[in-house]
Structures are given as C-alpha cells and as structure tokens.
Amino acid sequence: LSRLLDLIRSGRGRVIVAIDDPLITLSKFKELVMKTKDAVSGFKLGLPYILSYGLDNIKSVITDFRDTYYIADLKLADIDVVMSLTTKVVCRVGFNGVIAHGFVGLKGGLDGLKSVCDELGVDLYIVTSMSHLGSTEIYDLVIDKVLSVVEGLRPTGVIAPATRPEVIRRVRNYLGRTYLILSPGVGAQGATPGSAICAGADLEIVGRAITSSQDFVKASEEVIKSQLKYLEVSRCY
Amino acid sequence: LSRLLDLIRSGRGRVIVAIDDPLITLSKFKELVMKTKDAVSGFKLGLPYILSYGLDNIKSVITDFRDTYYIADLKLADIDVVMSLTTKVVCRVGFNGVIAHGFVGLKGGLDGLKSVCDELGVDLYIVTSMSHLGSTEIYDLVIDKVLSVVEGLRPTGVIAPATRPEVIRRVRNYLGRTYLILSPGVGAQGATPGSAICAGADLEIVGRAITSSQDFVKASEEVIKSQLKYLEVSRCY
Numbered sequence: 001l002s003r004l005l006d007l008i009r010s011g012r013g014r015v016i017v018a019i020d021d022p023l024i025t026l027s028k029f030k031e032l033v034m035k036t037k038d039a040v041s042g043f044k045l046g047l048p049y050i051l052s053y054g055l056d057n058i059k060s061v062i063t064d065f066r067d068t069y070y071i072a073d074l075k076l077a078d079i080d081v082v083m084s085l086t087t088k089v090v091c092r093v094g095f096n097g098v099i100a101h102g103f104v105g106l107k108g109g110l111d112g113l114k115s116v117c118d119e120l121g122v123d124l125y126i127v128t129s130m131s132h133l134g135s136t137e138i139y140d141l142v143i144d145k146v147l148s149v150v151e152g153l154r155p156t157g158v159i160a161p162a163t164r165p166e167v168i169r170r171v172r173n174y175l176g177r178t179y180l181i182l183s184p185g186v187g188a189q190g191a192t193p194g195s196a197i198c199a200g201a202d203l204e205i206v207g208r209a210i211t212s213s214q215d216f217v218k219a220s221e222e223v224i225k226s227q228l229k230y231l232e233v234s235r236c237y
Numbered sequence: 238l239s240r241l242l243d244l245i246r247s248g249r250g251r252v253i254v255a256i257d258d259p260l261i262t263l264s265k266f267k268e269l270v271m272k273t274k275d276a277v278s279g280f281k282l283g284l285p286y287i288l289s290y291g292l293d294n295i296k297s298v299i300t301d302f303r304d305t306y307y308i309a310d311l312k313l314a315d316i317d318v319v320m321s322l323t324t325k326v327v328c329r330v331g332f333n334g335v336i337a338h339g340f341v342g343l344k345g346g347l348d349g350l351k352s353v354c355d356e357l358g359v360d361l362y363i364v365t366s367m368s369h370l371g372s373t374e375i376y377d378l379v380i381d382k383v384l385s386v387v388e389g390l391r392p393t394g395v396i397a398p399a400t401r402p403e404v405i406r407r408v409r410n411y412l413g414r415t416y417l418i419l420s421p422g423v424g425a426q427g428a429t430p431g432s433a434i435c436a437g438a439d440l441e442i443v444g445r446a447i448t449s450s451q452d453f454v455k456a457s458e459e460v461i462k463s464q465l466k467y468l469e470v471s472r473c474y
Binding site: 020021022046047048050051052054055056074075076077078079080081082085086088089090101102103104105106107108109110111130131132133134135136137138139141142145146149189 | 292314382
C-alpha cells in the first residue's frame with residue numbers, strides 16, 4: 001500500500017503541492033516543504049524544476065525532510081528502457097513516486113516501467129487525461145483505452161484533470177475505488193478547491209496558488225479550508 | 238530553415254546518435270561527439286542522460302563542439318506553461334531542438350510550446366508514433382489526429398518509428414515533403430539501417446549500436462555504409 005494513503009488517513013490535507021517554476025529558489029522550496037509538510041500530503045516536482053536545480057540539490061531538500069511524500073513529475077512517455085533508466089536515476093535521490101503517460105501503452109512501454117517501479121519500491125501514477133483544453137483533441141477521445149491500460153498495469157494511482165470534473169467521474173466510475181486519483185488544475189488553471197475531490201478524486205494538485213504566495217502556510221491552509229467548505233455545501237460523488 | 242537540413246545537405250551521414258544510458262560517462266560522450274560529429278548529422282540526448290549528469294556538464298560538452306546539432310529528447314508531454322519552462326531551461330545550455338508528443342494536442346499545449354521555440358530559435362519535433370509495440374495499443378489508432386495536430390502546428394519535423402516502416406510511409410504520404418522525419422528504432426530495437434530512410438524518413442536515430450561499441454568511429458561508419466547499401470539494393474519510397 002502506498003505511503004501516500006497513510007498520510008491521507010493520518011489526516012493530512014488532501015493537497016499535493018506542485019513545484020515547477022525555477023523562479024522558486026531552492027531555499028524557497030526548502031521553506032515551503034518545512035512549513036507545509038504537516039498540513040499537506042506531499043510535493044510534486046516538475047521537469048523544469050528538477051532540470052534547473054539538478055538532482056543533487058533536490059536530494060539535499062528531500063533528505064532533510066523525509067516525513068512527507070515526493071513525486072517526480074517527468075510525465076514519462078518513452079520506451080521501457082528509457083523510462084526505466086530515468087526512474088532509476090530519479091528515485092536514487094529519494095522520490096516516492098513517478099508519473100507516466102497512459103497513452104504509451106503496455107508492451108515494451110509501461111509494463112517494463114512498472115517492473116522497475118516494483119523493484120525499487122516506488123509508486124507509479126498514470127496520466128489518463130490532462131488539464132489543458134488540448135487534452136480534448138486526442139487524449140480524451142481514447143480515454144477508455146487508456147483506462148484499460150491502467151487496469152492491465154495496476155499502478156498506485158492515476159492523474160485526471162480538475163478542469164473537467166466529468167472526466168474524473170468517468171475515471172472513478174470505470175476504475176472503482178482501487179486506485180488513488182490525483183487531480184491537477186486547481187487554482188491558477190481555474191478549478192475551485194474541493195471540486196475535483198467532489199467529483200471523485202482523492203487529492204488535488206495545487207501549484208501556483210500556493211507557490212506564488214508570500215505566505216506558504218496561509219495559502220495552503222486557505223486551499224484546505226476551501227476544499228472542506230466546497231465539500232460541505234456540495235452534493236458530491 | 239533548420240540547421241539540421243544544412244548539415245544533411247552538406248553530406249553528413251543520415252544518422253542522429255541517441256545517448257540515453259548514464260553508463261556512457263561524460264568523457265565517453267565527449268569522445269563520441271569529437272570523433273563522430275563530422276560523419277553524423279547530430280546527437281539526441283535522452284532524459285535519463287541529461288538528468289544523470291545535469292545541464293552544466295552537458296553544456297560543457299556542447300560548448301566545446303558547436304559545429305554539429307543537439308536535440309534534447311525529453312519527450313515533452315505537459316501543459317504549455319510546463320513544457321515552455323522546460324524548453325527555456327534546456328535550451329539555455331545550447332540545444333538546437335526539442336521533442337514533444339503530438340498526443341498532447343494544440344490548445345494550451347503544443348501551441349504555447351511552439352511560440353516559445355520560435356522565440357528561442359529552437360527547432361521543434363513532434364512524436365507521431367513510437368518504436369515499441371505498445372504504440373499500436375493507443376498511439377497508432379489516432380495517428381491521423383496526431384498528424385492533423387502536426388499540420389496545425391508546423392514544427393521542424395516529426396518522429397516516426399523505424400520498427401514499423403508502414404507508419405513512416407503513412408506519415409510521409411500525409412505530410413508531404415514539408416517536414417523532416419526522424420526515425421528511432423534502428424539497431425538494438427531491430428530495424429535495419431537504411432530501412433527507415435527507404436520508407437520515407439530523412440534521418441535514422443541510432444543509439445546502442447553506436448554508443449555501446451568500443452570504436453565509435455567504426456560503428457558509425459558501419460551504420461552509414463549499411464544505410465547506403467540498403468538504399469542501393471532496395472526499391473524505396
């Protein structure tokens with residue numbers, strides 16, 4: 001069972017903080033983790049951030065604060081050999097999970113990555129649909145195929161967009177309660193805190209609404225409060 | 238017009254060398270570039286390699302050998318904001334091109350990335366299909382939609398798999414001669430050198446067949462010779 005589920009059950013807020021922009025300095029990142037790690041469920045680091053500061057620097061922060069959960073969001077979408085090499089390199093610095101794209105398919109692709117994740121004890125999350133409008137051009141048209149890839153793979157969880165709650169509902173209906181659903185698009189991208197959880201997600205991924213704030217603690221508390229309020233007043237899944 | 242086209246026209250071999258495995262040390266990478274850059278058309282660095290050695294180290298090699306062509310193969314597949322940030326970070330060290338997935342779609346995705354590439358003077362290549370078998374599970378089923386995304390985007394070129402030459406033929410027929418086609422899957426993944434060019438590709442991407450060799454010069458010369466021989470004896474596109 002994923003450590004992420006333990007953190008949620010222990011009462012942490014249903015928020016993963018997304019860190020993408022290199023303008024967030026390393027010391028700001030460290031401050032962010034230190035100050036919010038007991039309130040939120042974890043941190044998701046994007047490719048531009050990891051590339052910009054390098055794995056050694058990221059490692060130093062992760063090593064200092066081990067009592068939370070870190071996802072390397074490289075949106076892996078390559079052949080098995082390459083995704084596996086990447087995951088080995090990245091997880092050496094302490095990441096607990098990686099994200100890969102469902103459209104890559106199983107054979108010679110996600111199958112091999114899953115084996116390596118199991119070997120390393122790393123959680124795997126599969127993108128089923130994305131938060132931008134372009135996702136409706138192709139990705140969403142084959143979502144049932146992507147979901148059958150998920151069922152064949154049995155990862156820890158999936159990614160589904162807060163910006164289109166009907167997609168989250170569909171993913172939850174299709175997959176049942178077996179998988180965690182993490183949902184990006186809350187805040188700067190437009191979705192209201194709580195709305196994705198209301199549609200069936202387990203966790204909401206929030207980036208700029210927290211990372212661009214002058215006060216990380218206040219900003220994350222506000223997101224969590226808004227979530228609870230939304231869930232209180234809404235008829236949810 | 239892409240500098241890559243100039244290099245091909247100046248008579249360099251129709252090979253891009255793919256470097257993915259961190260077991261290729263930095264000094265080996267440097268040796269590889271130094272010894273083969275006048276024979277091949279360029280180098281493609283994968284995510285595991287770039288992450289493993291970090292951008293500063295990669296920059297030092299690129300800066301030492303400017304008279305070739307470097308592609309950052311991060312297989313970008315994210316929302317516009319994140320892909321754009323990544324491209325800015327990566328191209329600061331001297332890469333000439335980046336690769337992104339057609340699957341992502343235009344709106345809020347590849348459209349934004351293309352603008353940033355144009356701004357930076359960086360070439361953009363779009364994956365239309367992949368070299369592993371899993372690509373037939375989803376990607377290849379929507380290839381016409383991916384190709385219409387390519388037409389809407391007008392990138393420098395596209396990626397199509399040497400392991401399935403019928404896909405290359407289809408991509409070439411659909412797109413005409415406007416776009417460069419780069420084709421991975423030659424060598425270790427099974428396709429014969431020359432076969433992808435014969436099917437309509439401009440360049441073949443070769444990794445382990447060259448990078449695992451004890452003699453980079455000999456290995457790359459052999460690939461180029463095999464290409465020419467294949468093209469001589471075959472009825473090509």
